[in-house]
Amino acid sequence: MYVKGVNATTLDDVRAASNTSKSQLYNHFPDKEELVRAVVAARAAQVLERERGNLQRLKSFRGLVRWRDALVQRNALQNGAYGCALGSLAGELADQDDQARATLAESFVEWEGLLAAGLRRMQESGVLKPDADPEKLATGLMAALQGGYLLAETAHDIKPMEIALDMALDHVKSFLTA
Amino acid sequence: MYVKGVNATTLDDVRAASNTSKSQLYNHFPDKEELVRAVVAARAAQVLERERGNLQRLKSFRGLVRWRDALVQRNALQNGAYGCALGSLAGELADQDDQARATLAESFVEWEGLLAAGLRRMQESGVLKPDADPEKLATGLMAALQGGYLLAETAHDIKPMEIALDMALDHVKSFLTA
DNA sequence: CGCCGCATGGACTACATGGTCCCGCTCGGC
DNA sequence: GCCGAGCGGGACCATGTAGTCCATGCGGCG
16 A cells, blocks of 8 residues: 555455455455555554654754654665655545544654654753754654655655755754754 | 545546536546546646746745745645645655656656745845755755645644744745845 | 538446455364 | 364455447538
8 A cells, every 4th residue: 555555555455465365354344444544553553663763762963863864764765656654645545534634643743742752852951942842843854754755756866855854954953052 | 636636536526527528538538547647737737837926026035934824824725635736646646657756746846946046036136145055945945845735634734834834934044144 | 401520428338346255174172 | 083163265246437439419511
């Protein structure tokens, strides 16, 4: 679903990819909609798990740069294709399945929360100025990340993603204490 | 297609919306794929036309703020739903129709070009520092815009879009001459 | 005024795809 | 070792959708 898009993925594709049969599918999921929701939930859990590992110890600007580098490098492997696991689902499902949209919205909030928590640690340790707003900075970083993913996916080139994240990092940098 | 998504839009929907018949459809377009490509091209032309109007005279930071406000206000009308006319098409088609992807990529480049041209004018008139890179700033603005659209669409709330664009504008501001 | 040609509408077809169901196999209990 | 229950496999069905085709009516020309 990540590669082909949710709507272009048939249950036969799912069957083939999972080495199961239709009846097993319908044992676990009442219909395709529920299956998609499960996919969304699983993907969200997976991404958040990974990001938790990458961000729970974030406490310096260098850490943020490393975070950026890891995401860019990961995306470079496929030349930007398919975009962000959550972002591409969001783009396709937001106006189609309100429940999926809600799950994705929560996931983004949580993802931004991980960033915000790290930024707050930086603020508490005096790395970041007191007038910085960790939540807003986190939202800005997430938007730059998602926008970067989309432009990279469209251009088949990760440059725009790098530029976007660098812009967001520069913005954070402007709140560093001298 | 903008509202329901490309793949969820049937030719019957198209027929109904256009008050025509199947034969007329197939008179003009060999198949659905070509129809979609025509939609992409038309949408891109429309957005670029609008943005040309909004950006061709851009030559001050205030102008950039007005540009931001216009986009936010436009998106607020639908509570962020459906996202960017180009962005949502890009998200759905980028990994499905290479020709559509290419068209969209060109459109984004042109859109960024309009921004870059305005920024260059600001630079030439001394509003923007000489070491600013108009192309990179334009890409950053576009990424913030697209990321903002996506987060707003997912959250059904335009706040993230505002925050993202404000971040990008702040970044541009950091290149203003004192 | 009538006839011919062609665009048009919308019924029709083939097919893909979501969803159901029954047969057979396996595994557990007696 | 045999029997029965329950699970899994994949054939099957119904439906919606992309794409085709022919009867109809309208306009243009003689």
